[in-house]
Amino acid sequence: MIKPLPTRERLIDIAGDIFGREGFKAATVRKIAEEANANIAAVNYHFRDKEGLYRAVLEDIFSKAFQRFPSVPPPEAAADPEKRLHFFIRAMFYRFLSREGWGGLSGQGKLIAREFLNPTPAFDNIVETYIRPQKNILSAIVSDVSGGKLDPDRIISCAVSIIGQCIYYTFAAPIIEKIAENLAPVEENLDFLSDHVFRFSLGGIQRIVNTLHENNGFARQEAQP
Amino acid sequence: MIKPLPTRERLIDIAGDIFGREGFKAATVRKIAEEANANIAAVNYHFRDKEGLYRAVLEDIFSKAFQRFPSVPPPEAAADPEKRLHFFIRAMFYRFLSREGWGGLSGQGKLIAREFLNPTPAFDNIVETYIRPQKNILSAIVSDVSGGKLDPDRIISCAVSIIGQCIYYTFAAPIIEKIAENLAPVEENLDFLSDHVFRFSLGGIQRIVNTLHENNGFARQEAQP
DNA sequence: ATATGAATAAAACATTTGTTTGAAACAGTC
DNA sequence: GACTGTTTCAAACAAATGTTTTATTCATAT
Known part of the structure; x- marks a missing residue:
């Protein structure tokens, strides 16, 4: 049985993908939230603003890949x-x-x-x-x-x-x-x-x-x- | 005496720079028009829409550089x-x-x-x-x-x-x-x-x-x- | 000089988008 | 079971942005 990721983690995962494909500006928090099955306000709640989410994504991407x-x-x-x-x-x-x-x-x-x-x-x-x-x-x-x-x-x-x-x-x-x-x-x-x-x-x-x-x-x- | 470029050319030059620095989405036609000393509507007049301008920029960039x-x-x-x-x-x-x-x-x-x-x-x-x-x-x-x-x-x-x-x-x-x-x-x-x-x-x-x-x-x- | 079409200008329009708000749902604790 | 802090949700807000509209100016040929 696979335990579903908490909202915060889902946002980071999906956002990494969407930010990458479309760029920071072109990626919309609405799309990110939707694909992560989260509410639009979740981004601001967990990361303060769009840029905060982006920062979290960046850190996550590097730390994981260099570890692996x-x-x-x-x-x-x-x-x-x-x-x-x-x-x-x-x-x-x-x-x-x-x-x-x-x-x-x-x-x-x-x-x-x-x-x-x-x-x-x-x-x-x-x-x-x-x-x-x-x-x-x-x-x-x-x-x-x-x-x-x-x-x-x-x-x-x-x-x-x-x-x-x-x-x-x-x-x-x-x-x-x-x-x-x-x-x-x-x-x-x-x-x-x-x-x-x-x-x-x-x-x-x-x-x-x-x-x-x-x-x-x-x-x-x-x-x- | 240096003859000033016509609006169309000025737009292409400036747009190449701004599109490049900021990306298609993040670059705004307002900024492009302003830096080219042109009216906002000039983009739509000369290139139909923002994407038309982008296409013109792309063609211009390649043709000039491979010629030079x-x-x-x-x-x-x-x-x-x-x-x-x-x-x-x-x-x-x-x-x-x-x-x-x-x-x-x-x-x-x-x-x-x-x-x-x-x-x-x-x-x-x-x-x-x-x-x-x-x-x-x-x-x-x-x-x-x-x-x-x-x-x-x-x-x-x-x-x-x-x-x-x-x-x-x-x-x-x-x-x-x-x-x-x-x-x-x-x-x-x-x-x-x-x-x-x-x-x-x-x-x-x-x-x-x-x-x-x-x-x-x-x-x-x-x-x- | 005038008529014609191209080019420019300012303002308005319709969407999109990041963010905020206030209420509801939830989880854990006394 | 009531309380408290955390998380989720729907709706609303304000700013920004691409595009359209309408009027005006400019250049040119007759």
Whole structure:
């Protein structure tokens, strides 16, 4: 027998989905309340106002997903750098796209993408609590994978390249589905995708290391109309 | 002496910025009209309704940027595959982030990002007219760079990895600025960024080619809680 | 100069939407 | 069983917003 969630929790779940799909402004409390089988006034009662609900959703989304899919393997599995990189990438894909992550109630992944685009004040906390630590973890991994040969700027560049690939799949899923059906970032493809991004990134990092001596002015040789 | 733009054009310019910054729903025709020094009714007069204005903005944004920054070098510069890849990546960065591209009136880049997240019906045209050809151009380049060794699925995967990196910089600019100040995707960094993504991607493609024999089940060896 | 059609302007209209209110239902405690 | 604090509910409110209407101005060709 499944115990029904209390109103407050139902609101947070549904709101995560609707806010994600439609954006903060376009999502209406009426629709959220209706789909959660709650009264319109419930939002104001439990969360003071629409923005309060949004804040609660944001916190809920991040805390759950990072608990379910941490970025670092358990300490006893003291993995070598490449394995750690692979683990990190796969965790990211599952967090973003799996049913148990933000893909299941599939508005939530989009909600985060929206925050990246236009961070609301409510996101400041999240950046410090969740995102910055991720940056540090990944930077350490990249540094190790490169054998300590990269300077901080290049480490970050590589980290952004890696995260960019992962997030792009979430973010652009609707378009990717349109023009490359086979690769749609759905549950069954997550292992394939993680594996691809892992290999691609490994090659990328190594190439950056190997071409460290080349100056960065290469670009300027070519004509750009 | 600079001739002032007619109302219709002013509306499109301003609307591109405001739609991008705030999203379709949150952007109000009142604000758009006011900032364009036009009457509220001008939107309905020139574009029938708010959505008509949006459609006009979308078409305007894409046609201008692909004209200004094409993805393919002029034919007389029959470049080798790697140069073409570099050219493609740099065009993409400049299109998205330069002042002359969508970064100048800086809401426009965001507007496109929003369309990726939640394509509106108006975007169908754009996908077919602009995006799908881009996919084909890049696929051909990747295929050539790999020496023709990659199957279609892997070619697309690599193409998505490349585009993902470029778009992520646009898309996540606000966050990147927060946690990695040096790399902010601003005008002065575009060459550095293009160069980085170019090298990283070249290494990525080559690694995918070199590890073609490895099965894709690697991921499944590791534990995921 | 005048007639004609396009463009602009101000005001009004009809909805939508976040929030508030006050009463009713409910749960637990003395 | 009465009391108290919490939660739910329906109705009403006030602000905002896309659109329409009607009148006026502007440009141009006859």
